[in-house]
Amino acid sequence: MKSIKEHLMFILPLMAMLLGIEFILIFNRVTSNYEQKLKNEYAILVVSKKELTTPIARSASKYIQSVEAMNREEIAKEVTSGMQDNALVAILKDLPYFYRIHLTKYLSLDELKDIRAKLKKIDGVLNVEIFGETYHSKHTMFRLVKIILNIFILMLFIVSLFLVIKQMEVWQLAHKERMQIMEIFGAPLMLRSGVLFKIAFIDAIIATLLNIFIFIYLKSTWAKNSDIDFIRDNQASFLHWSDFILMLFTAIVIVSISVFVVAIKSSEVPQR
Amino acid sequence: MASVINANNLTLAYEGGKNIIINNVNFTIQQGEFVFITGPSGSGKSTLLKSMYGQIKPYDGTLMIGGLDMSRIKKGQLLQLRRNMGIIFQDYKLINEWTVEKNVVLPLIITGYSLDVQKVQAEKLLAHVKLSEYKDKYPLELSGGEQQRVGVARALSKNPFLILADEPTGNLDEFSSGVVWDLLENACDQLNATVVVVTHKIPTIFNIPYRHFIIESGGVHEVH
Numbered sequence: 001m002k003s004i005k006e007h008l009m010f011i012l013p014l015m016a017m018l019l020g021i022e023f024i025l026i027f028n029r030v031t032s033n034y035e036q037k038l039k040n041e042y043a044i045l046v047v048s049k050k051e052l053t054t055p056i057a058r059s060a061s062k063y064i065q066s067v068e069a070m071n072r073e074e075i076a077k078e079v080t081s082g083m084q085d086n087a088l089v090a091i092l093k094d095l096p097y098f099y100r101i102h103l104t105k106y107l108s109l110d111e112l113k114d115i116r117a118k119l120k121k122i123d124g125v126l127n128v129e130i131f132g133e134t135y136h137s138k139h140t141m142f143r144l145v146k147i148i149l150n151i152f153i154l155m156l157f158i159v160s161l162f163l164v165i166k167q168m169e170v171w172q173l174a175h176k177e178r179m180q181i182m183e184i185f186g187a188p189l190m191l192r193s194g195v196l197f198k199i200a201f202i203d204a205i206i207a208t209l210l211n212i213f214i215f216i217y218l219k220s221t222w223a224k225n226s227d228i229d230f231i232r233d234n235q236a237s238f239l240h241w242s243d244f245i246l247m248l249f250t251a252i253v254i255v256s257i258s259v260f261v262v263a264i265k266s267s268e269v270p271q272r
Numbered sequence: 273m274a275s276v277i278n279a280n281n282l283t284l285a286y287e288g289g290k291n292i293i294i295n296n297v298n299f300t301i302q303q304g305e306f307v308f309i310t311g312p313s314g315s316g317k318s319t320l321l322k323s324m325y326g327q328i329k330p331y332d333g334t335l336m337i338g339g340l341d342m343s344r345i346k347k348g349q350l351l352q353l354r355r356n357m358g359i360i361f362q363d364y365k366l367i368n369e370w371t372v373e374k375n376v377v378l379p380l381i382i383t384g385y386s387l388d389v390q391k392v393q394a395e396k397l398l399a400h401v402k403l404s405e406y407k408d409k410y411p412l413e414l415s416g417g418e419q420q421r422v423g424v425a426r427a428l429s430k431n432p433f434l435i436l437a438d439e440p441t442g443n444l445d446e447f448s449s450g451v452v453w454d455l456l457e458n459a460c461d462q463l464n465a466t467v468v469v470v471t472h473k474i475p476t477i478f479n480i481p482y483r484h485f486i487i488e489s490g491g492v493h494e495v496h
Contacts, residue, residue: 177367180365182382183351185354185355185378186326186351186353186379186382191381237295
């Protein structure tokens with residue numbers, strides 16, 4: 001019973017740290033997907049007297065991916081619907097060119113404003129509409145949630161770290177005498193702390209596996225059957241195989257540091 | 273005979289030299305000698321012994337143990353040196369979570385001997401200290417005298433060149449003390465180990481020649 005309690009006292013904070021890491025990974029992936037979606041749906045509208053090509057537009061920003069010309073005839077037809085046939089020809093003659101500009105990545109509002117200013121300087125460009133406010137407000141909201149979540153996870157990480165340090169003190173009390181006796185008889189650090197390493201590695205593996213099970217459940221059951229479209233759409237973002245490796249690596253690094261600290265603190269200091 | 277311990281103008285102190293315990297002493301102990309160190313409480317007997325296994329570094333002068341300068345010894349060298357020593361403590365310093373058998377072979381575990389060798393050596397040593405039937409017990413299930421015999425068996429397990437004992441019979445009754453003295457006598461006589469014992473009282477019956485140092489007022493004086 002005591003042994004189980006000792007293991008849990010280390011496994012639980014370790015799990016909390018790993019949960020935090022996995023949440024950050026998932027959220028970053030979801031954010032990235034969202035940014036991609038925003039980027040794909042977004043285009044800058046340009047009205048120009050002269051034809052605008054992609055190389056010309058790129059002189060305004062390296063983030064311009066392509067320039068898509070809008071069908072002038074359709075626009076003219078909409079404008080002249082119900083008018084005489086020669087009106088269409090006359091309007092087409094004076095109608096400027098309309099373009100949609102697609103970007104390579106999601107940009108901030110300031111960057112968009114900068115692009116607008118540069119596009120306006122291109123010869124023939126009459127007007128540029130960046131739809132900045134609509135575009136930006138959604139993303140700002142998303143970023144805010146991301147920052148809050150990161151702060152929360154950071155706090156969780158710090159509290160968990162304190163719990164791990166507390167458990168290390170318990171370990172130190174429990175193993176100090178044995179480690180010191182072994183040191184008196186010439187045992188090197190690795191041998192003295194061998195038992196601790198064994199316990200710590202087992203705990204690291206258990207904590208990682210428990211986290212994996214939690215996220216497998218979340219991915220395969222909760223996210224799959226969720227009523228919220230956004231969660232269902234991002235089901236694939238839950239738990240990649242690389243996360244398992246990252247979590248195990250992180251857990252092993254944390255336990256290794258913990259054991260080394262205990263071993264060094266338990267080591268005798270020659271007096272002079 | 274080769275010199276195993278050599279102190280040259282040795283000074284031992286605590287608190288960075290503010291509290292001098294042993295002041296400018298000189299002595300040499302040869303291979304195979306049995307040495308008693310006595311003196312009043314707080315005179316520095318245990319401090320001198322601790323300096324011999326590197327728990328306290330000399331404040332001044334030199335202390336050579338097995339040819340190694342204890343004031344300049346590196347951590348790795350110190351651990352290596354300790355693997356060839358046997359150390360016995362008044363409070364036994366046994367690992368209570370380990371069986372008697374495992375405690376006895378601790379120096380062999382540290383050196384990396386195989387389990388078979390450990391088992392054979394444990395049987396031999398436990399028979400030697402008459403504790404064969406206790407091999408699967410834990411230290412806290414044994415009396416003080418029995419625990420100290422385990423401590424002596426552990427000290428002998430690797431045929432050390434030097435055995436250091438700090439008040440080995442301090443907590444023992446007369447019978448157990450006699451057993452421990454016999455074991456240490458045998459180690460010196462038959463294994464040619466150098467034995468240095470810090471004690472408040474030299475046993476009345478002792479069967480091999482020995483030297484006697486008294487520590488008093490920071491000095492070490494040999495009684496002839």
